[in-house]
């Protein structure tokens with residue numbers, strides 16, 4: 001087992017004359033299944049391709065992308081684990097002071113919309129080598145979208161980057177199919193989970209408003225997202241100046257696919273060339289990903305648009321094998337800090353109609369009766385993990401969806417078990433707000449069962465003689481939220497929790513999310529409801545700071 005090569009010397013050491021594929025990422029290279037670059041590299045390696053990684057290229061130097069030479073097949077390009085604008089600027093459009101995806105949490109040094117810069121450098125050096133876009137920045141800018149930082153609607157990033165194809169979502173089946181097609185000299189049409197530019201729109205495509213109309217006319221922009229949110233399981237097409245963007249529906253993923261990914265030979269470490277620690281790795285190094293996908297469809301979140309709303313869970317065998325391997329690491333201290341996914345307690349949940357529906361959220365405006373709950377299976381997984389030799393403690397660091405927990409028919413005994421065995425001092429929950437209007441805009445449920453959850457948590461904690469606390473996460477400045485709503489939320493939260501939390505995040509309209517559409521237009525495109533929107537930076541600060549006064 002070894003790392004994927006990051007220098008020419010490492011390529012030579014492997015006995016290779018050239019690479020088939022070069023992946024460029026704005027992050028440090030961490031060879032761990034929680035990092036997309038490593039996953040895509042390892043998946044391609046398993047298929048027999050020679051893959052190398054250029055991490056954190058000096059974006060001011062166009063020759064930085066030539067470090068590993070000309071790949072035989074293609075370049076894969078990602079900004080890294082986070083959209084470059086989000087990791088570079090705060091909610092108030094100031095520079096962030098640190099970058100947890102780089103060694104030493106170093107001060108940010110990436111270009112705006114990084115994939116465009118990296119792709120331009122590639123095109124300037126290797127004009128005829130295909131370029132494949134992937135990762136969250138590309139995924140969440142795949143059609144015309146509102147860009148908070150430039151305060152305007154931008155066209156799909158595939159056009160600005162002049163790329164050959166864009167992969168959205170997690171990308172494993174897509175990248176294997178793309179590599180096979182390029183290797184065989186075939187075209188890149190009809191690959192699920194991708195976007196291409198084409199001279200023609202497929203005859204069966206749902207036609208979205210044109211790019212020009214979407215950029216210049218608010219009604220067209222709203223119609224674009226109305227159609228997009230409702231028809232993601234179909235082929236979509238949008239006319240651009242000269243061609244059509246064609247959006248193929250997501251690929252099918254299942255437990256077998258995930259288990260195979262997590263069984264790949266990851267080193268589970270950052271590349272040894274880094275002398276300083278990488279905070280993002282330190283945070284997850286003792287945690288386990290149990291599933292992908294999210295039912296919630298919260299308006300402000302990218303996750304269900306990126307990973308999909310289908311919950312795909314790993315088998316417990318696959319998870320326990322990973323834990324057994326982790327215990328062999330001499331630096332492992334015996335504490336598994338999380339077993340979860342986008343929302344930990346959704347592990348192994350399902351849908352009675354196999355997700356054949358066009359609701360954007362399974363939890364809003366009410367919890368769908370077709371959800372197949374399985375919290376007991378998750379708790380039993382935590383039990384199995386805790387009984388692995390070398391594990392002293394398992395806790396849920398990422399937090400849970402308390403509203404979903406309370407809807408499970410077995411919620412009380414399961415919560416008691418969670419409280420007694422799997423909390424390390426604190427449990428995070430995210431009511432986000434208390435105002436009905438704001439929660440409606442967020443696509444979250446009213447907080448009617450929050451009080452009951454808090455009461456049960458406290459009772460079980462007291463009965464167990466433990467000192468542990470619920471930490472509520474909240475959001476300011478979301479569409480629908482005015483200063484007085486934040487004031488009321490502060491009062492409500494104090495009454496429910498008996499303290500004022502620090503965990504208040506200022507809303508940032510992330511590209512392509514429903515909240516970004518409401519922020520830009522003041523209208524929810526699905527319900528047509530209008531919401532007040534606070535855009536002025538000083539007003540946003542005033543609203544946000546209220547919790548800290």
Ligand code: SF4
Nearest residue numbers: 351355357362368370
């Ligand atoms: S039927 Fe219900 S549970 Fe299934 S995908 Fe639709 S909203 Fe979600």
